[in-house]
Amino acid sequence: MSDFGKYFREKREALSKKGKGLSLRYVSKEIGVDPGYLSKIERGVFAPPSENLIIKMAEIIDEDKDVLLALAGKVSSDLHIIIKKRPKLFGQLIRQLKDAPDNAIFSLVREVQDGDW
Amino acid sequence: MSDFGKYFREKREALSKKGKGLSLRYVSKEIGVDPGYLSKIERGVFAPPSENLIIKMAEIIDEDKDVLLALAGKVSSDLHIIIKKRPKLFGQLIRQLKDAPDNAIFSLVREVQDGDW
DNA sequence: TAGAGTGTGTAGTACTTACTCAACATATGT
DNA sequence: ACATATGTTGAGTAAGTACTACACACTCTA
Structure with a gap:
């Protein structure tokens, strides 16, 4: 359904080949989740994770957080706060x-x- | 915590006295929920309800939906969609x-x- | 004094979100 | 051949979301 996982995996693998050792296991450790969880997210078996994790993921693959959040169907909570005021x-x-x-x-x-x- | 319920109750009761028969039970029937549920929402015992209900509630007390949603700590999903694009x-x-x-x-x-x- | 209408309290529940854990399989380097 | 690294699988779960059902208590009017 969502392209979130696919997009992340592609970018991660691309960077992985460019020298950065961004294996799934390495990334999962960096962001503090179980490798199996990340694996399922990347393949779309599981829905995208929480906002916090998405932001960490964005940093790792050097992507704009708003863009990655949008792919996950979310809007950054700081924007929320601004709008709600x-x-x-x-x-x-x-x-x-x-x-x-x-x-x-x-x-x-x-x-x-x-x-x- | 949230002023959502309080705000709604005050507005409902104000309108109720102005002729409109907006009793809790009447409103609960209109929006299709259990009276006990609405009672708890109004007193802040329960968190604000789903977006759909909030919009119905806004219509009934003649309030801007964005304002009532904001009081409930939410942002309208149509705004979400626009932003996510x-x-x-x-x-x-x-x-x-x-x-x-x-x-x-x-x-x-x-x-x-x-x-x- | 009975009935209708009003709000409230307790209990329970179905569904979703956001994950963990441990075992497994496969490839890679030494 | 062995260790190490990589991705995958299946099963389980704790906490939150969004409610329902229904009995209770009070007030007001006919």
């Missing part, structure tokens, strides 16, 4: 940007970056 | 707006409203 405002903004092209959102990001309040 | 972009934007004043976000909303892409 002003639900109406953020709700409106995000829904409005639903169908906006990437570059429109991107220019908003840049605009806000330079914003002086 | 472009996690990096939205992640960046939202984090950048974390400490922006309300009116700055609001003016973004309006800007986007008139946006022509």
